[in-house]
Amino acid sequence: MRLPIDQTRTMSGGSSNFLLVPIPEYPVLDCVPNKNVKIVVLGASNVGKTALIVRFLTKRFIGDYEANTGALYSRKINLDGEQVSLQVQDTPCVALQDDAEGLYCQEQINRSIYWADGYVLVFSITDHSSYRTIQPLYQHVRRIHPSGNIPIILVGNKSDLLRAREVPSHEGEALAAELGGVYFEASARENHEGVHAAFLHICQEISRALGGGNGEKRRGGLHLARPKSPNMQELKRRFRQVLSSKVKSSTTL
Numbered sequence: 061m062r063l064p065i066d067q068t069r070t071m072s073g074g075s076s077n078f079l080l081v082p083i084p085e086y087p088v089l090d091c092v093p094n095k096n097v098k099i100v101v102l103g104a105s106n107v108g109k110t111a112l113i114v115r116f117l118t119k120r121f122i123g124d125y126e127a128n129t130g131a132l133y134s135r136k137i138n139l140d141g142e143q144v145s146l147q148v149q150d151t152p153c154v155a156l157q158d159d160a161e162g163l164y165c166q167e168q169i170n171r172s173i174y175w176a177d178g179y180v181l182v183f184s185i186t187d188h189s190s191y192r193t194i195q196p197l198y199q200h201v202r203r204i205h206p207s208g209n210i211p212i213i214l215v216g217n218k219s220d221l222l223r224a225r226e227v228p229s230h231e232g233e234a235l236a237a238e239l240g241g242v243y244f245e246a247s248a249r250e251n252h253e254g255v256h257a258a259f260l261h262i263c264q265e266i267s268r269a270l271g272g273g274n275g276e277k278r279r280g281g282l283h284l285a286r287p288k289s290p291n292m293q294e295l296k297r298r299f300r301q302v303l304s305s306k307v308k309s310s311t312t313l
């Protein structure tokens with residue numbers, strides 16, 4: 061389709077000679093990389109979801125946390141030298157249904173799962189039933205995001221309570237491998253480093269999955285297509301055509 065001349069001028073930045081104006085790789089105003097990393101933390105009751113988030117963001121362990129209604133925490137972080145906007149969604153607990161296959165999961169959690177780019181699945185090493193929640197929870201996430209690679213980590217929290225351990229480390233590792241993620245054993249109570257390493261890993265995974273940043277998502281939904289590069293060969297050809305027609309017309313005169 062041939063555009064009216066006024067439109068071709070607008071596309072090339074208002075110049076009257078649009079053939080000579082370089083077309084930028086990105087639209088000038090939309091191109092600032094501004095990666096938004098969105099994480100949701102999921103797990104059974106009392107496993108330490110809130111404690112882990114608070115530990116990661118503030119380096120503190122408070123001890124008593126309000127029953128969770130689903131707080132959203134936002135921070136600007138520096139991830140491998142890049143300024144990134146991080147959002148961490150805390151969630152109310154999920155619970156296994158009586159048949160131990162399905163899940164009781166509030167609608168609010170489904171929305172968070174849909175919204176997020178990556179998942180921190182938490183159980184407590186002192187509570188085997190919280191561990192058994194993870195597989196159905198993962199299946200639930202998969203139903204909401206059926207295609208593509210889902211960045212995910214598995215965290216066995218409360219590793220300070222060794223005497224009360226009900227889930228051996230190898231079970232955590234095996235499950236994480238099955239789900240395609242990495243297993244971290246952590247203690248929100250005693251150790252900031254372990255918690256930090258776990259969150260850093262998921263942030264890096266998400267950042268990789270997001271690629272170029274600024275809303276370029278790996279799956280359906282919002283997808284900002286990258287503008288095509290100008291076809292330089294074509295521009296040169298058309299430029300030569302214009303020049304040669306000018307030369308021809310001057311020689312015929």
Ligand SMILES: Nc1nc2c(ncn2[C@@H]2O[C@H](COP(=O)(O)OP(=O)(O)OP(=O)(O)O)[C@@H](O)[C@H]2O)c(=O)[nH]1
Pocket residue numbers: 103104105106107108109110111112122123124125126127128151152153217218219220221246247248249250
């Ligand atoms: N010993 C120990 N206690 C922990 C640890 N993390 C959390 N807790 C305690 O476990 C309890 C539950 O912690 P929360 O962070 O509220 O757990 P939650 O998963 O958000 O709980 P819900 O609101 O029920 O979903 C609190 O009493 C915490 O102090 C830990 O690493 N070690």
